[in-house]
Amino acid sequence: MTKRSPRTKAKALRTPDARVSALGIARDTARDIERGVYQPGARLREQALADKFHCSRAPVREALRLLESQGSVVIEPMRGARIATPQDPTFYEVFLIRRALAGLMAQQAALAKHDEAKIHFVAAARGLPARARAAVDGHAFAKSIRKAIGALIAVSRTPRTVQLVRSLTFGHEAFQDEIVDIKKNRLAQANLWRDMADAAEAGDANAARAAMEGIFDNSRDFVAGRLPTETPKRRPTRRQAE
Amino acid sequence: MTKRSPRTKAKALRTPDARVSALGIARDTARDIERGVYQPGARLREQALADKFHCSRAPVREALRLLESQGSVVIEPMRGARIATPQDPTFYEVFLIRRALAGLMAQQAALAKHDEAKIHFVAAARGLPARARAAVDGHAFAKSIRKAIGALIAVSRTPRTVQLVRSLTFGHEAFQDEIVDIKKNRLAQANLWRDMADAAEAGDANAARAAMEGIFDNSRDFVAGRLPTETPKRRPTRRQAE
DNA sequence: CCCGACAGAATTGTCGACAATATGCACCCC
DNA sequence: GGGGTGCATATTGTCGACAATTCTGTCGGG
Numbered sequence: 001m002t003k004r005s006p007r008t009k010a011k012a013l014r015t016p017d018a019r020v021s022a023l024g025i026a027r028d029t030a031r032d033i034e035r036g037v038y039q040p041g042a043r044l045r046e047q048a049l050a051d052k053f054h055c056s057r058a059p060v061r062e063a064l065r066l067l068e069s070q071g072s073v074v075i076e077p078m079r080g081a082r083i084a085t086p087q088d089p090t091f092y093e094v095f096l097i098r099r100a101l102a103g104l105m106a107q108q109a110a111l112a113k114h115d116e117a118k119i120h121f122v123a124a125a126r127g128l129p130a131r132a133r134a135a136v137d138g139h140a141f142a143k144s145i146r147k148a149i150g151a152l153i154a155v156s157r158t159p160r161t162v163q164l165v166r167s168l169t170f171g172h173e174a175f176q177d178e179i180v181d182i183k184k185n186r187l188a189q190a191n192l193w194r195d196m197a198d199a200a201e202a203g204d205a206n207a208a209r210a211a212m213e214g215i216f217d218n219s220r221d222f223v224a225g226r227l228p229t230e231t232p233k234r235r236p237t238r239r240q241a242e
Numbered sequence: 243m244t245k246r247s248p249r250t251k252a253k254a255l256r257t258p259d260a261r262v263s264a265l266g267i268a269r270d271t272a273r274d275i276e277r278g279v280y281q282p283g284a285r286l287r288e289q290a291l292a293d294k295f296h297c298s299r300a301p302v303r304e305a306l307r308l309l310e311s312q313g314s315v316v317i318e319p320m321r322g323a324r325i326a327t328p329q330d331p332t333f334y335e336v337f338l339i340r341r342a343l344a345g346l347m348a349q350q351a352a353l354a355k356h357d358e359a360k361i362h363f364v365a366a367a368r369g370l371p372a373r374a375r376a377a378v379d380g381h382a383f384a385k386s387i388r389k390a391i392g393a394l395i396a397v398s399r400t401p402r403t404v405q406l407v408r409s410l411t412f413g414h415e416a417f418q419d420e421i422v423d424i425k426k427n428r429l430a431q432a433n434l435w436r437d438m439a440d441a442a443e444a445g446d447a448n449a450a451r452a453a454m455e456g457i458f459d460n461s462r463d464f465v466a467g468r469l470p471t472e473t474p475k476r477r478p479t480r481r482q483a484e
Numbered sequence: 485c486c487c488g489a490c491a492g493a494a495t496t497g498t499c500g501a502c503a504a505t506a507t508g509c510a511c512c513c514c
Numbered sequence: 515g516g517g518g519t520g521c522a523t524a525t526t527g528t529c530g531a532c533a534a535t536t537c538t539g540t541c542g543g544g
Contacts (some may be wrong), residue, residue, distance in 0.1 A: 069311030100346040160332045300527045
């Protein structure tokens with residue numbers, strides 16, 4: 001007879017755009033960055049973003065701080081926010097860091113108990129070899145890979161690691177599509193994902209981590225061959241606003 | 243010609259505390275957290291910090307966002323900021339991340355070529371067991387550990403990783419001194435450092451990483467055994483400010 | 485006696501405006 | 515003509531106030 005009346009009190013939001021808060025702005029802007037709407041190094045003026053989202057500069061500032069912590073934006077005191085540039089001299093080191101953190105995720109996924117998320121991940125990873133053979137180009141297969149990554153994120157339960165990897169992936173994910181564009185790499189990576197799924201189901205953390213690191217090593221062989229030619233080390237333009 | 247409006251060029255700082263900006267507040271508060279001024283889980287009310295630093299709430303909010311990105315503070319929407327506690331889900335995850343990144347550093351140290359930095363690191367690490375036996379308390383030994391860490395940083399040549407680990411060490415290094423306060427742990431860690439030095443000299447990256455991860459696992463056993471007695475996450479809704 | 489609902493207080497989210505500082509441009513001197 | 519200097523503009527940092535939401539203490543009913 002206990003009348004469960006949750007304290008939902010008719011949430012009436014007056015603002016026309018109900019989702020224009022700091023978090024929403026950060027999410028939308030992050031998506032824009034991911035989609036390449038802004039050039040690397042482009043300035044993000046607070047007033048412009050405030051006008052775009054029909055709000056004040058305060059939530060925009062919060063959103064920019066959030067994006068900075070995510071790594072996709074760099075804020076310098078009194079000089080504003082800019083899109084982060086992958087022109088770091090530590091490009092290869094970032095690759096190694098991502099490798100280590102991804103290995104941690106695989107390890108945690110293997111240690112996680114068997115629940116629906118784990119079953120989903122194992123299924124997604126095991127299906128990759130078949131998709132690698134069926135896919136005619138790298139783009140379709142990359143989509144499947146991203147699905148498996150999403151399942152891995154869900155099962156590993158390592159939000160901070162995911163956040164860290166995201167902040168470090170900027171400028172690197174461009175290689176991924178190229179890597180799986182070669183059928184040999186595609187199949188090799190798919191098989192490693194399958195190995196990871198087997199290890200995860202068996203609870204073998206070391207094997208899962210080794211498989212994940214193998215995926216990165218497979219990519220590294222590809223990336224290493226084309227990295228040395230990249231050292232522009234100059235600032236092409238000064239004004240890249242908007 | 244344009245109109246001439248001569249203005250005062252004198253730089254006059256009106257505020258008595260010239261360095262009370264968001265960054266300064268973040269740094270000072272981070273130091274306070276490190277020194278244990280705030281209890282883990284204590285709330286950080288914006289107005290209280292604003293009063294403390296004689297400024298408005300805006301820079302305080304910026305500082306809190308910064309501290310959140312560093313992991314020493316947890317912010318929940320509409321519920322304010324709290325000092326991060328080991329009970330927070332991300333605490334152990336941060337520990338694992340540090341473990342993975344430290345393993346990467348050891349790995350890179352082993353792969354580095356033999357130069358003066360490597361010789362220095364190997365010597366520093368090999369000397370730890372003797373120092374562990376000679377040290378009468380944990381504090382002296384912790385100093386030797388820090389020296390070895392400095393040598394490892396120099397030889398591994400992973401500045402980005404070091405920066406990342408530094409940003410994640412908040413609230414964790416407090417345990418380190420306690421861990422080496424027990425002689426058994428002290429000796430175990432020293433021996434693992436020695437193993438790491440051996441592996442580094444032999445160029446065995448996997449062994450070096452395993453030794454480093456062993457050091458963290460040794461610490462984890464200590465931390466895990468002491469955590470349940472900390473705070474039982476009940477409902478300590480009393481005033482925990484200041 | 486315990487559970488749910490209500491009102492008050494406390495705290496956070498957002499806003500518009502002002503002050504401080506960096507950037508860009510024209511001018512002046514060499 | 516080139517380089518340094520100073521001002522005008524644009525952008526960021528900060529402030530005080532209001533609105534929205536959550537938390538706390540109290541009251542009434544079963």
